[in-house]
Amino acid sequence: MPFTKPIVGIDLGGTNVQIGIVSPDRKIIGNAKLKTKADQGYEAVLDRVTQGITEACAEAKIARTDLGAVGIGAPGPIDPNTGVVLEAVNLRWTEAPLAKDLGKRLSLPVIVDNDVNVAVYGENQMGAGRGSKFMMGVWLGTGVGGGFILDGKLYYGHFLTAGEIGHTIHLPGSPPGSRSLENNCSRTAVADRIARLIRANRPSIVTTLTEGNLDGIKSKVIAQAYEANDPLVREVIEDVCDRLGAAIGSCVTLLSLERVVLGGGLSEALGKPFVKRVAQSVRQYAFPARCKDVDVVGSALEDRAGVFGAALLASERV
């Protein structure tokens, strides 16, 4: 479909749904944000998303009938050809025909893809991955997600599950629960590690910043302590940069990647100095020498990557 009508991009997460209306000149002209409330069931989520689209249309001052299509990024493995969510643990959905069911309600064509794929596609088309045919996105948040553009296209693999760098084995020999990259480098893992060190009586500014509440330390707090050169947080983040370098550098070695885009809440909060350190570390591990020319950059679209990517994918595929 030529991109001539406004398209809806949706970032459907376990906690929040972000909806944006993207105009043909690639601007967001209407927004809506709502709680997913997956515990109310599949149909209720579809109702809320439909309602959110109506609100975003109102903000954009257009009617729903002016829309061309809807693109959705959803968690877990997706069949992009059928728009079926194969398994989304945090939505409690299995084999959910999301594209078909939402399409019926809206009388619009709907495409669905994995949430990280959609964000990586957004960066590749409009953000920090522009012009790259061989790139990887690595998203650091509650977990660690990833996605690939190979030979200029989103890569899915045989089981349609590709990109799961968070679940690659980072520490062979360690037991399940501590051996994957995600177990060591997600925001959750970093927060747990900082809390554990503080509870073992290491001093840190984080104690003050959190008023002593060390459960689920937020990315923002970690970033504040990092910027303030807090020795404990610097030490933990330094170690995370080295670990990410080994894992991402190994992906560059395997796939001869031109570019790596780092995104997600933790990476965005820590900002440029963090991305620069990870880039150094990736180059240290990448093989052979010519792969050390890989570019490692921060996300340019940040939390809009999913909305843009979903809308652009819909404009391509419908």
Added chain:
Amino acid sequence: MPFTKPIVGIDLGGTNVQIGIVSPDRKIIGNAKLKTKADQGYEAVLDRVTQGITEACAEAKIARTDLGAVGIGAPGPIDPNTGVVLEAVNLRWTEAPLAKDLGKRLSLPVIVDNDVNVAVYGENQMGAGRGSKFMMGVWLGTGVGGGFILDGKLYYGHFLTAGEIGHTIHLPGSPPGSRSLENNCSRTAVADRIARLIRANRPSIVTTLTEGNLDGIKSKVIAQAYEANDPLVREVIEDVCDRLGAAIGSCVTLLSLERVVLGGGLSEALGKPFVKRVAQSVRQYAFPARCKDVDVVGSALEDRAGVFGAALLASERV
């Protein structure tokens, strides 16, 4: 080119060159094997290869003018579009225009690709990888090599160096020289480890089999001890299977692969029980659950994979 004339497939290694004439019905009708003698220089290697092709033609009872094309697998990163060997450390070649130079001597079209890619292509077309669009080959020998078929095609990546699983980081935190997969799982690494344990006074049948000469223990000896249930060798190989499972399983997780073919001298010598143990280990580490359906199988073409693959690639690309 339709495959109507005999094609030469060449496996060009640092020590040996294997040459085979492949008929249109995919049989090897003539062979030659020679020492590379790379120390005599680039031109001398081309002379010897030319001579070898003449000998193989004689065995096949055809003239060199009956040939359709030549395909070569050579070590190191190659530009498959130009047939330039970018860097082959063990041949001492840099930016060597092999396709052009050999083509001139033979008055035949010549294509060149990486040696592991060529073997993986052979397995994919005629061997243990038949019918698979998403597969990886892992070759265990002096080093650990790898190659990918993604979306039904050989995958090269941006710097044309993809597949180097041997150089991915297996033990982050360990120093260079002991941290890569190759440092832990090549035949060289396995032989060194067995020798070290025996020198530390662990009993093993390997002492008898090698008559006490523990330098560079061969794959065949390792396999004999493994089959004889030698406790020391069993323990080392068991550990290698677990390590390979973590590394290959991580590739399956990243790329959602349908099939993995294990080849190379060490894997071929250890045979089916070894491949079965690696397969179990890969399935243990692959994520998500649907990726545990990956097939892990042994090479079917063994040391002819390179010759067949090179000839088939030439028949496709010329």
